[in-house]
Amino acid sequence: MLTCREMSELGSEIIDGHLRFSTRLAVLMHQRMCPRCKLYIKQLKLTAEVLQQLPLGDESVDSQAILDRLRTPDR
Amino acid sequence: MVDEQELVKRLRQGDSNALETAIKLHHAFLVAMAIPLVGADSADDVAQETWLKAFAAISKFEGRAKLRTWLARIAINEAHALRRKRGRELSLDDWGIDSGSPIGSRFNQQGGWNAPPSQWHHDTPEALLTEAELHECIRKHLHQLPGDQQSVLMMRELGGLGFDEIARALSLAEGNIRVLLHRGRQRMHAMLNHFEEVGTC
Ligand SMILES: [Zn+2]
Numbered sequence: 383m384l385t386c387r388e389m390s391e392l393g394s395e396i397i398d399g400h401l402r403f404s405t406r407l408a409v410l411m412h413q414r415m416c417p418r419c420k421l422y423i424k425q426l427k428l429t430a431e432v433l434q435q436l437p438l439g440d441e442s443v444d445s446q447a448i449l450d451r452l453r454t455p456d457r
Numbered sequence: 458m459v460d461e462q463e464l465v466k467r468l469r470q471g472d473s474n475a476l477e478t479a480i481k482l483h484h485a486f487l488v489a490m491a492i493p494l495v496g497a498d499s500a501d502d503v504a505q506e507t508w509l510k511a512f513a514a515i516s517k518f519e520g521r522a523k524l525r526t527w528l529a530r531i532a533i534n535e536a537h538a539l540r541r542k543r544g545r546e547l548s549l550d551d552w553g554i555d556s557g558s559p560i561g562s563r564f565n566q567q568g569g570w571n572a573p574p575s576q577w578h579h580d581t582p583e584a585l586l587t588e589a590e591l592h593e594c595i596r597k598h599l600h601q602l603p604g605d606q607q608s609v610l611m612m613r614e615l616g617g618l619g620f621d622e623i624a625r626a627l628s629l630a631e632g633n634i635r636v637l638l639h640r641g642r643q644r645m646h647a648m649l650n651h652f653e654e655v656g657t658c
Contacts, residue, residue, distance in 0.1 A: 385568025390560060394639035418573040422646075425574055429646040431582040433614035436595060440485035445477045448484070448508055452476075 384412045389419040397427040461524055468515050476512065483525055484508075487532045489596075490611040493604035494536040503539060507532040522617070529616035533626045552605035553633040559644050574646075577653040585649070594658035598648045605629075606641035613638055 384392075389412055395401050396409055413420045459478060467475035487507050491500035510531050511518075518527055563572040579585040586592070599607060608627060612618045613634075624631045652658060 386570050387564040387568035418570045422574045426642055426646050429642055429649055432585050435582045438486045439482045441481055443481055443484045445480040448480055
């Protein structure tokens with residue numbers, strides 16, 4: 383039996399699909415009877431997705447300065 | 458939303474408006490990714506050099522990867538080149554050591570939850586990202602992560618690089634990269650959980 387602590391340690395392996403078959407069964411069984419871990423894993427996945435979709439764009443970047451540098455090869 | 462295919466096409470034609478768009482979209486990411494590798498003082502140089510190399514090589518970009526992933530690869534090379542020029546290899550000696558679970562105290566001695574995660578108000582990434590304050594909070598917390606976790610999170614989640622190339626870039630084993638990614642995600646989860654509970658960063 384996996385404990386909840388062990389489940390939290392396996393979190394990224396679970397969401398990235400890197401588990402061995404035997405562990406996968408144990409994880410599935412734990413998740414079926416433990417809504418707390420199910421929620422934690424779901425939120426961890428959501429966290430990863432938020433980071434993947436984070437735009438991190440910056441309108442205030444001085445793009446003109448970079449463009450000027452690209453045009454002047456005397457660096 | 459910017460259509461990436463269209464953007465790349467215009468970049469290939471040497472369209473400087475397209476380049477400006479690309480810079481606004483990705484420069485901050487390149488700087489953020491370079492900071493743990495070369496320090497805050499040189500990160501902008503790495504990003505600028507990346508644009509120079511990228512613009513010169515845009516015809517070689519096949520569009521199989523995302524533009525950001527392609528730029529990230531160039532930036533990693535530039536970061537390594539800068540470190541070599543300064544006469545030192547990436548000194549990442551203390552990187553990759555597992556700092557342990559950041560949520561260890563949330564479990565009891567039997568390994569059950571003492572402080573389980575709470576229900577969130579948002580349940581899709583899109584919904585979470587509509588919160589402007591959250592963007593700022595995520596950036597802040599990303600920069601507060603230990604350098605190794607920060608690097609892996611930037612390269613993997615934001616940059617879309619593979620585990621193998623991240624391992625090579627940081628001279629660590631793939632197993633280490635997976636652990637660092639997990640620790641970084643756990644910390645960012647704790648941050649999001651706090652935001653969902655309290656409503657502020
Ligand atoms: Zn559990």
